[in-house]
Amino acid sequence: MTQSPRPTRGLTLGRIFGARIVVQYSTLLMLVILALLFATSGGVELTRRTFTVGLILAVLLFVSVFLHEVAHAAAARSFKRDVNEIVLTLWGGHTSYDARALTPTVMGVTAAAGPVANLVLAGLAWIPLAWGALEPTLRDWVLGDVTLYLIVQWVAWANLVLAIFNALPGIPMDGGRVLESIVWAVTGNRYTGMKAAAWAGRVIAVGVVVVALGIPVLGGRSPDLFDLLWAMLVFAILWPAASNALKVAQALGKRASVTARDLTVAAVTVPHHVTVDQARSAAEAAGAVEVVVLAVDGAAAGHFPAALTDAVEEADRATTGLQSVTMPLPRGAAIDAGAGGDALVDALQQWWGRTDVWVAVDRGEIVGVVRLADAMKALQ
Structure with missing residues (x-):
């Protein structure tokens, strides 16, 4: 149950909770395979009648899987998450929803909803089985050699098995996501x-x-x-x-x-009107590798490596303005020094190709610069 990057190929059967209901073509193959297995179980001869019974059982199994996935979707929607798709696949199904800013509660409850739904379905199926007044009717309805009683009983057991298997506390089962959310919370x-x-x-x-x-x-x-x-x-x-x-x-x-602080290169800030010599002296005094140039309003407007001042003739440094060495910095190209993980990834997606560095900010103060190339390398 993750955020779907692109639409899944398959037969679209409609929408529920805003999500596309998709049946992959391989699911149809699995229906036939299961129908054959159910039809011939116990050494029964394969006939049109037994195959029909087997197909009914296979369809009921996939309906149970579908309702399992619908429960996931309903739980995700209860947390105001957009649900993208409910997909029936060769081996079962999956539900994709908006997993941004996920919390242990959202993950755990959404994952647990599937097995709980199967437990409910199993309980509902057992009601007519346990209701003595209905039992004769269920046993009198016969399809081939199978009574409606046996079909309902099979639905109850199938959903109980689905619930137990999916509740096992390990990935890729839903119980694994519940375990993950519990350990995450702790x-x-x-x-x-x-x-x-x-x-x-x-x-x-x-x-x-x-x-x-x-x-x-x-x-x-x-x-x-x-x-x-x-x-x-x-x-x-x-x-x-x-x-x-x-x-x-x-x-x-x-x-x-990895945090921005780990990648920060020491920098010194200087106003835009100082000379190359003054900026160089400030960098040397602070032991800074980079120089951040401030605009009139105090915002970062440019930067340059302190070593770049070596390219200016020593005799000219006292009279040369910073425009000769400064590389423009887009307004807002800054990152909190404590930002890490997903925040760094999001910032890279926003700023890659627009700037080569961010200014690193700690409590409103510029403490250095972070080179985007260094951030990309650290996150790979």
């Missing part, structure tokens, strides 16, 4: 939370393989090809997702630790 560091959830995701990926292969052994038989394929398939989805999240957390955590 430590104050989102990337610590992301690392914890990513490692938990790796543990769960290994655990799925152990369980998938262990259950047959505990049942007194050797794991067959289906057990092995199922375990490897789930592992192939979970492990790379968790590992990628871990890499992102490590990279972004490093980025978050």
Whole structure:
């Protein structure tokens, strides 16, 4: 559940909570595959009737996944977040929403909404199953060899499984995002939370393989090809997702630790009317590498490296104005010395190509300059 950079390709079925409902073409393939699996489970012969039952079960499964994603969208909208898309994919679905200035509460509640929705659906499906007066009707309605009672029962169990699986506390499951938000809230560091959830995701990926292969052994038989394929398939989805999240957390955590102060080059400020010699002397006295030239109103209007004054003949420095060495600085090209991480990225996006430096400001005072090239290198 992240901010979507571009529209997802697929069939657009409408909108809900302002979000496009998109079904990727691969989802249709998965529907057919699931229909075949459900139709032939237990060694049942594949016929038009059994395939129809299998297709109904597959569609109901994807409806449950869709409602799971709608719950994510509803939770995001409750926090006044724009929801971009709800996408049904080959392996399930995802919801993209505006994740700027995210907080642990927004992330945790939005993530938890999906599994909670499946728990609610499972509960609703169990109501007619537990209602004795309805049971005869449910058992009398027959499609092929399957009663409506069994279909409703399957919906209840399917949603319970979806809820439990998605609640597992590791990335990429929703429970992983809940764990991330909890650790984030406790430590104050989102990337610590992301690392914890990513490692938990790796543990769960290994655990799925152990369980998938262990259950047959505990049942007194050797794991067959289906057990092995199922375990490897789930592992192939979970492990790379968790590992990628871990890499992102490590990279972004490093980025978050960088501040403008770390990149600041010492500078001295001088009024625009002084000479090169005076500016040079001020820089030497302050031990500054850069000189920031102030306009009449005291705002930074230009800058130059102190070493650039070497290009002016020594005999001429006392009479040469700063216009001969000053590079213009756009009004507003400044950054707070404590700014870091996302603030630096946003500033780079705003100022890249418009200036080569910012003036670094601390409590309203210019304390140096930050070269945009240095900031770009530090954030890569």
